[in-house]
Amino acid sequence: MSASNKYKPTEHDGLKEDGTPDKRVNPEHGFGGQDREQVAELGRQGGKTQPDEIYKPSEHGGLKKDGTVDNPTYIDTAHLIRADSDVKYKVFRRGLAPTAGLHGLIGFEPMAEPDLLVNFDLAPAGQAFTASSINGIRGGRWKDRFRAKKRLQYKRNKSDRSDTNVLKQSKESSRPRHTPAEAESNSRHRSRTDKEPNSTSRPQQDRPVVSSIFSSNPLPVTKPDPTTTANTAPAAPTNAPLQDGSAFATMGLAPTLASHLVNTMKLKAPTSIQQTAIPQLISSDSDAFIQAETGSGKTLTYLLPIVHRILAATLKGDKLHRDSGCFAVVLAPTRELGRQIYTVLMQLLSHPSLHWLVPILILGGEKKKSEKARIRKGGNILVATPGRLADHLVNTSSLDVGYVKWLVLDEGDRLMDLGFEETLQQILTALNQRAQTQPKDQSSVALDLPERRITVLCSATMKPSVQKLGDMSLKDALYLKSMQKTQDNGDEDSSKGFQAPAQLKQAYIVVPAKLRLVSLASILRRAFVRKKENMKLIVFFSCADSVDFHYEVFGTQTDDELEQPEPSLSSDDEEDEENEEEDEESRSEKEPTSVAKRPSNSAKSKAPLIDSAVSLFKLHGSLAQHTRTATLNDFFHEKDAAVLFLQYDPPYSKEDYIHRIGRTARAGREGRAILFLMPGCEEGYPSDVLGDNRLARKLADEVLKKGFGDSKPSKVPKQSKSVDPAWKKDFMPKTSGQQWEQEAIEFHLNVERRVLASGDLANLARKAFQSHIRAYATHIASERGIFDIKQLHLGHLAKSFGLRERPGDIKVPIHGKTRHGSEAVPGNPRTGPGKRSLASMENGGEALYEQDEEERQEATRKMRKKMKEHMNIAAEFNFG
Numbered sequence: 001m002s003a004s005n006k007y008k009p010t011e012h013d014g015l016k017e018d019g020t021p022d023k024r025v026n027p028e029h030g031f032g033g034q035d036r037e038q039v040a041e042l043g044r045q046g047g048k049t050q051p052d053e054i055y056k057p058s059e060h061g062g063l064k065k066d067g068t069v070d071n072p073t074y075i076d077t078a079h080l081i082r083a084d085s086d087v088k089y090k091v092f093r094r095g096l097a098p099t100a101g102l103h104g105l106i107g108f109e110p111m112a113e114p115d116l117l118v119n120f121d122l123a124p125a126g127q128a129f130t131a132s133s134i135n136g137i138r139g140g141r142w143k144d145r146f147r148a149k150k151r152l153q154y155k156r157n158k159s160d161r162s163d164t165n166v167l168k169q170s171k172e173s174s175r176p177r178h179t180p181a182e183a184e185s186n187s188r189h190r191s192r193t194d195k196e197p198n199s200t201s202r203p204q205q206d207r208p209v210v211s212s213i214f215s216s217n218p219l220p221v222t223k224p225d226p227t228t229t230a231n232t233a234p235a236a237p238t239n240a241p242l243q244d245g246s247a248f249a250t251m252g253l254a255p256t257l258a259s260h261l262v263n264t265m266k267l268k269a270p271t272s273i274q275q276t277a278i279p280q281l282i283s284s285d286s287d288a289f290i291q292a293e294t295g296s297g298k299t300l301t302y303l304l305p306i307v308h309r310i311l312a313a314t315l316k317g318d319k320l321h322r323d324s325g326c327f328a329v330v331l332a333p334t335r336e337l338g339r340q341i342y343t344v345l346m347q348l349l350s351h352p353s354l355h356w357l358v359p360i361l362i363l364g365g366e367k368k369k370s371e372k373a374r375i376r377k378g379g380n381i382l383v384a385t386p387g388r389l390a391d392h393l394v395n396t397s398s399l400d401v402g403y404v405k406w407l408v409l410d411e412g413d414r415l416m417d418l419g420f421e422e423t424l425q426q427i428l429t430a431l432n433q434r435a436q437t438q439p440k441d442q443s444s445v446a447l448d449l450p451e452r453r454i455t456v457l458c459s460a461t462m463k464p465s466v467q468k469l470g471d472m473s474l475k476d477a478l479y480l481k482s483m484q485k486t487q488d489n490g491d492e493d494s495s496k497g498f499q500a501p502a503q504l505k506q507a508y509i510v511v512p513a514k515l516r517l518v519s520l521a522s523i524l525r526r527a528f529v530r531k532k533e534n535m536k537l538i539v540f541f542s543c544a545d546s547v548d549f550h551y552e553v554f555g556t557q558t559d560d561e562l563e564q565p566e567p568s569l570s571s572d573d574e575e576d577e578e579n580e581e582e583d584e585e586s587r588s589e590k591e592p593t594s595v596a597k598r599p600s601n602s603a604k605s606k607a608p609l610i611d612s613a614v615s616l617f618k619l620h621g622s623l624a625q626h627t628r629t630a631t632l633n634d635f636f637h638e639k640d641a642a643v644l645f646l647q648y649d650p651p652y653s654k655e656d657y658i659h660r661i662g663r664t665a666r667a668g669r670e671g672r673a674i675l676f677l678m679p680g681c682e683e684g685y686p687s688d689v690l691g692d693n694r695l696a697r698k699l700a701d702e703v704l705k706k707g708f709g710d711s712k713p714s715k716v717p718k719q720s721k722s723v724d725p726a727w728k729k730d731f732m733p734k735t736s737g738q739q740w741e742q743e744a745i746e747f748h749l750n751v752e753r754r755v756l757a758s759g760d761l762a763n764l765a766r767k768a769f770q771s772h773i774r775a776y777a778t779h780i781a782s783e784r785g786i787f788d789i790k791q792l793h794l795g796h797l798a799k800s801f802g803l804r805e806r807p808g809d810i811k812v813p814i815h816g817k818t819r820h821g822s823e824a825v826p827g828n829p830r831t832g833p834g835k836r837s838l839a840s841m842e843n844g845g846e847a848l849y850e851q852d853e854e855e856r857q858e859a860t861r862k863m864r865k866k867m868k869e870h871m872n873i874a875a876e877f878n879f880g
């Protein structure tokens with residue numbers, strides 16, 4: 001036997017070089033379940049190596065054609081192997097005891113040395129993996145057992161003698177995370193990576209980690225809360241149209257408008273907030289603060305009184321026209337919300353008697369030139385994002401805001417979150433300075449319009465920043481809120497802040513890091529099996545890189561997309577722009593958006609890993625504006641089932657959470673929201689951060705069984721031809737009870753293989769992994785006990801991105817100015833340009849905490865702001 005291919009404990013599962021248990025091996029999963037059957041069967045075969053058991057390189061991903069080990073190598077669904085690239089193996093299996101004791105031996109045999117045994121001895125299912133269980137090797141030839149035992153004994157003794165501290169440290173790190181406080185004290189100075197204490201004996205790059213997703217996962221630390229109301233009878237909707245006889249016609253609205261709402265817009269009755277606020281806004285000239293839950297119809301709540309009063313003024317005075325002045329400005333925090341408000345306004349103004357009222361939409365990211373042209377032509381209601389409006393107020397002389405009678409600040413909390421405070425202040429100052437008593441067009445003296453400008457501030461949540469915005473903009477404001485009764489305790493309790501609509505079913509799943517990807521896949525598969533019809537689903541991620549990675553993993557490009565080169569709208573070609581402007585001029589002024597007319601260039605693909613009928617979309621702030629717009633547009637109009645990929649990581653605050661889940665269960669409709677949390681401190685999120693006992697608790701296993709279970713036909717794509725059927729037959733669990741586990745593993749293996757095979761996908765995975773950690777570090781201070789970056793097991797996390805590299809070896813290429821996801825954390829000296837290694841994050845991102853507190857806070861604030869800018873698009877749009 002040559003020295004190079006001698007058996008080394010570090011090369012197998014079970015023990016580390018120091019002889020202590022390798023924490024990646026989970027006794028509960030080793031040969032658990034059906035593997036026992038397989039083990040028993042092999043034992044019955046007499047332990048002889050059969051000719052057909054010879055491992056054939058070409059037949060599976062284990063060896064390359066040249067006979068060298070395909071590095072890393074999967075051998076068994078429930079085991080890991082660290083393979084040396086220069087050792088040739090053939091598989092052999094020896095007398096496996098037909099007992100339930102799970103002490104089978106499965107080995108790889110270097111061609112040059114038939115006697116070499118690699119031990120996969122595992123403790124019985126359910127028992128702790130202890131040093132003593134190692135001795136219980138059974139099955140096979142007595143010689144093999146004896147040798148293996150001696151080797152292990154030797155290593156253990158050596159390790160005991162040399163470094164007892166290492167053993168202690170290793171034991172600690174193999175424990176599941178417990179309470180936040182316990183975990184905190186354990187991990188303060190501990191690196192949570194796959195790097196073993198004495199692993200410096202071999203170069204890291206040579207040692208990819210190929211572990212089963214079902215091994216060594218931390219266990220949940222909480223039990224289901226008996227006080228939860230999640231599983232009680234379905235709650236009555238709290239944001240639905242009223243069914244108590246309330247009608248638009250009895251709210252003081254002009255009959256034309258009321259009948260238009262019912263007959264054309266098909267809205268049967270007002271929602272609670274509409275019923276409360278519309279009559280007040282029609283009859284009073286006071287400012288107003290409107291607070292109502294997500295999806296309760298706030299847009300119409302402020303638009304209807306404005307349109308009604310302009311209409312009433314027209315009836316009394318001379319006819320108004322587009323040049324009569326801009327009477328109302330509506331500010332939205334994001335372009336998507338701006339576009340959405342504009343669409344509702346267009347629907348409202350589509351009545352023939354209102355066609356003379358002209359709205360204008362001005363948004364960041366669109367062409368200023370065409371916007372200027374629209375402004376020049378005049379309009380009566382302006383919908384805008386703050387930055388672009390401030391720009392036009394300075395640079396577009398034709399924008400006349402002298403006679404603005406309404407200023408609406410929609411989604412006030414978001415406006416502040418996104419850092420628009422200063423811009424809003426500039427806008428308020430400009431409006432005040434330019435205020436006139438009469439409209440520009442003296443012939444249209446609008447007698448019945450408010451004398452002073454009315455400001456309406458809307459928010460679903462009430463927090464200090466909203467109050468600050470209120471102080472800035474409101475004067476003696478009315479406080480208007482929904483009077484809807486909640487199911488449990490009568491009137492909504494405003495002191496609680498804000499709760500999600502009662503009919504929205506919320507749940508959280510405790511998912512270990514390594515099972516995140518398969519759990520996500522499982523939920524998506526299950527969702528589309530159950531509800532085929534135009535089912536739409538949003539997945540929120542914490543960063544753009546993660547969106548890109550998962551979009552690649554789950555999607556494939558459609559043929560259309562491949563054929564159609566993406567039109568570049570950022571071209572400087574003046575001619576193009578002029579032509580486009582001409583086109584726009586010739587279109588009806590009330591056409592919702594010019595982009596909707598363009599051929600689709602949305603970020604869309606098919607999702608065979610979920611269901612071949614499912615379309616996949618991705619959306620984040622790093623995409624070009626025209627792509628964002630087209631994507632949302634296509635998503636809304638998608639007839640087949642559709643998934644929009646955004647974020648599946650927990651949000652940055654309770655308010656973010658509410659906004660996100662509020663995209664569903666709108667206007668009384670049903671909705672479901674699921675949150676992924678990792679075992680350990682994250683489990684405190686529902687009670688400590690959300691303070692909501694309506695979230696049902698589930699475990700990853702339950703979710704995986706549903707998506708990968710027996711009842712479900714296998715959807716693992718045929719691309720798994722690299723997984724040889726013989727290999728599957730030999731090494732995958734066979735009986736039906738664990739079908740889900742087998743399929744989940746196979747799914748994950750395929751992703752890992754694709755990452756290995758494609759440099760581009762591998763780079764995406766690395767960037768996503770890194771950005772995910774950085775995003776994780778930006779949780780607000782009060783939530784840091786829940787999202788404690790020092791508790792993140794980076795090795796396991798890397799696995800959920802299909803990576804087999806050790807965290808410290810993951811190199812993220814940076815090309816000049818990167819997108820936000822890969823940007824260096826501001827103020828972090830370790831993240832300069834060039835090839836960056838995650839080694840700087842081996843201490844669970846501790847670098848972020850080592851900085852001067854003030855500097856760190858500033859860095860995190862900037863990072864969070866940037867992330868929000870990029871990622872909150874989906875938290876704003878109307879998701880029916």
Ligand SMILES: Nc1ncnc2c1ncn2[C@@H]1O[C@H](COP(=O)(O)OP(=O)(O)OP(=O)(O)O)[C@@H](O)[C@H]1O
Nearest residue numbers: 241267269270271294295296297298299300666667
């Ligand atoms: N009276 C009504 N009856 C039925 N549907 C309504 C009614 N009013 C509004 N809607 C619909 O409810 C949905 C949500 O409306 P809107 O976007 O105005 O809610 P919102 O309160 O602003 O929500 P968010 O704060 O989450 O943005 C829209 O699809 C809208 O068409």
